[in-house]
Amino acid sequence: MRPKSQLVLPDAALQKPSAVPEFLTELKKNSAVSGYHFIPSREPRLVDVPKQLAPALRSVLSHRGIHQLYSHQAQAFALVEEGKNVTVVTPTASGKTLCYNLPVLQRIALNSSARALYLYPTKALTYDQLDDLMSWANELDGEVGVYSFDGDTPQDARAAVRAKGNIVLTNPDMLHKGILPHHTKWARLFENLSYIVVDELHTYRGVFGSHVANVFRRLARVCAFYGSNPQFICTSATIANPKELAEQLVAQPFELLNESGAPSAEKHVFFYNPPVVNRQLGIRRSYVNEAKKVAAAFLKRNIPTITFANSRLNTEILVRYLKAAIEVEPVPQEKVVGYRGGYLPNERRQIERGLREGRIKGVVSTNALELGIDIGSLDVAVLAGYPGTVASTWQRMGRAGRRSGMSVAVMVASSTPLDQYIVNHPEYFLSQPPERALVNPDNIHVLLNHLKCATFELPFGVEETFGGHAMADILEFLAEQKFVHRAGNKWHWTSEAYPADAVSLRSISSDNFVVVERTAGKNPAEVNRILGEVDYTSAFTTLHEKAIYLHQGQQYYVHALDVAERRAYVKQVDSDYYTDAITYTKVKALDTFDRAREHQHGEVHVAHQVVGFKKIKFFTMENVGSGELNLPVQEMHTTAYWITIPRAQFEALPFSSIDRLNGLHGLAYALAQLSAVFLMCDRRDLGAAVEFGTDADVFNPTLYIYDNFAGGIGLSRPLYEIRAEVLTAVDKLIQSCGCDAGCPSCVGPTPGAKPVARAILECVTHA
């Protein structure tokens, strides 16, 4: 057995920031560290400010102490001036915003009626950028109108935004619901629209990206109506296909700028694998606990640290653990906070401010802080679990060391096969290109909804195309459904509905659950306090009856979930356990697109249901109870790759039927994990399910890997095509795993599944 990790230095070293180098030396020696990578600092590449830059802008730049530009900023300026669409891909803190602010402000300086639309994927980012841009506008003698426009903009302020906003900062959801369907009110903007800025382009992937691509199709129609042809300036984190993604989203050619001229601080990257505590069962120490230890070691030295968790639940658990470890003075000060979707906007603004001002030292976040929100300078990023993608891992590691001279990133692996593969092969991770962002704008569910919105916005010509496709058949279909009506050579909207209301860009359903805290009190306003919001799909796993809902490290017991009213009623409790939902998934094949012996890919129906929950004790992780639940089934049509195992061969395997079922589950577990690696997608983009072959309509045991979005975003066909490679890797993973009969790092936590999984794999031809 390996020695225990030793992370605690002598007390004298505590509280002293200067101890970082020594601490890093200690860390490097730690046996749990499986890899260490040093990225040296980089010198800036500076060039002169472009000659044609308006004098007013030049003086604002020098007033801000900017006398030269980074090379990529000057290149972006030049390309935009040439009339090109540009995608800028440079690391965090490389001065990306100037790449678009400079050409936009230049145009406005030359033509005061010019307009620009800035799109940010979240409201939080909008507010972050709004402050910065407002200060530019003020320094330019207030001639430039800069406004944000979203659901929070008061009705009486909206007219001013439309009339005076040279630059309007908004999000794609608002463009979709609030601006395009009311484009006549925005005529001034659309007539003079010169630039559209799309920040954090890489977030527009999957279902969200597919929706946004259709919103851009609608935007193009509206711009054409007003006679404008805006240029696009996009910025993105590092992904494999930024140019392709931009071109798919906007349907126009782009120039790619991916060489950063910005300096960067040196970075120490550690790969940390929690020690094995039981080799036979392959059990390692809890990665959440280990991540806590690592983060606490830095925080105790007063080093600002951001910890990323992969789920809301783990975020809250880590906040609780770190608060217990750090906030220990007689009068504990709040030094560690959580940050995730579901917190109310005010609460988030306070946390961002606390971090910038240094009052808060530690923050635990989901991917909510992965994007460029300004939270000041943090020195250390601890990743509790592999984020699932290479791009996201670098993005999270990049949140440390924006301004300081040195930064540290520690990736703490969980015991899943994916994490274990990465932590044991750091060189593979470091040489791996980041993932491709996939979108499928022609997903029929998505396209149909946006075609409705488009027809609502401007009557649709019979010869007109949408995304380059003829729409005649689809419009005939919508006419059958009485949504549209043809008059002359145009299709018109004929429904009393407002079609944009029925479409949420973020998911297939647009419902949110409100979490309401009920306390004893006389005043009705105090009895029901709104704690936060949870999206429809997560609500069933986190807000079911008897669940422990965690918010800012506080526990709340859910005593009722009102599905019809979309409300969950909770009360604060102090329990020593949390709950983990048990879900049941049933997949049914509907149509086969392609088939090669046991392998198929096609369309499936997926029914997903939360059927129960486990109670798990804090710190010890003991299972201390469970309960059954009866919640609505969530259904979708999507695409899948599946393997059917010939029933006769399956039943001939020398194992009990229970073992055979466990083996099938184990194989699905490993296959889903490695499919994500080979498809270079997020693990959560894929769902896995098995069918044992007991139903009348499914004769052979079947194993499904499905696209986890209604309609599919195009993952199952490539998986079907590379199946041989993936299956070989699965075989190798199971064979080479050090455990005896199966562990979380190969076939999952079911004991005994390992030999069965291998035997099942042998029944299947790999080609």
Add this chain to the structure above:
Amino acid sequence: MPDFAKALEQLRPRRSGKRRSESDNPVSSLSRQLSFLKSHLPFLPSEPSTIEGDEEVTALGRHLVIRNSCDDAHYHGKVRLGRFAIADLQRFMTLMKHSAMADNRDSIVFLDTETTGIQGGTGMVPFLVGIGYFKGDAFHTDQYFIRDFDEEPSMLLALSDILRRFNLLVTYNGMAFDVPLLETRFTMARLSSPFTNLPHLDLLPGARRLWRNGHGSCRLIALEEKIVAFLRGPDIPGGMIPQTYFDFLKGKGVSVMASVLKHNLHDIVSLAALTVCACDRVSGIPAELDDPLDVYSLARVMEHTTEWMRAVDYYELALRGELPQPFHSKARENLVVLSRRAGNHGRALSLCEDLMNHADFSMVGYESAAIHYERFEGDAHRALEIVERAMDRLKDIPTANRRWLSALQSRRDRLMEKWGQTTLAPNSEILNSVPE
């Protein structure tokens, strides 16, 4: 190229032979409601096969105009439209603080729109725009109707031409609905908006001020019945109008469409008649009004105008009637302020005493009494006493406005300071007269 045809086929409802029952099909149930409605419209002529009207041809196509008129002697409810006088409207608009003005009644246009929805946005189409105007002795209505969406540009062009002949637009809720909607349509049709330089009187806010108290709903159809005394008989509910038009586009329910035209016609004529009533109300003799609440409403309109002196009489008149609460107290409170402004301090004080003795706390009553003693009787001590009495009462009222207490507190502090000064320096008048 994605295979849309196949995907669409899967989205189509399966035609599995089993017909959906009538009851769970909303469209069929709507048509059943419509047929019920039809059976209750006895005065409608036998099933028309088309909408009758004049086809107008413009540079942008064609559309239908349905023209009607009524002469000077025609009564709509109890209102003879012919007595509409421009002087009355001018007076009403001045009292309502409306700056726009029309110099003769023939330059006024009344307008009402029927649309394919109320959801807002660019997908909402006005398929019927009705206008009404006086020409000589007669009142004319022109209803611009499109038989399909492609007639809209032509209709808008004709509408903008005719609207440019008028100097004042009168609508009911047009500020929020009809005008922004039509402006959107003009933009969509790439036509310039006729509304840009057309002064607009939206009667709704004025009607609310005159009739909300005591009459409840101020929807046009409610006031038409209560104020104009016009009973339009069976009428198509507003919520059914969009679907009626969608059905009409499919060649169904022409007679129901005709009832929409009738509905719109009633709306325009009632709007004109209600405008007459509004003018009557502000220029008539209040003593002739049956309901003291109406006198009260009128007083509230008057008190903020140059004719505020008349509000004093109106409030007194209303108070002599049986004004219900809370209007009774509110009338007294407003009258306190007006009496003080008119220099009738005795009346103001007696009203304050009534208010202070009333079971419901009246901030105005106490404050005005304090002001009275401090300023007009120079008795800061008495004023202080009243303020303290008010603060005592306020303590027992949990629902009290928080600002009241702080306002009383600062008044008390100021009075105490002043009282201290006067007791220490009784010759305060001399002190005050020293030039600074």
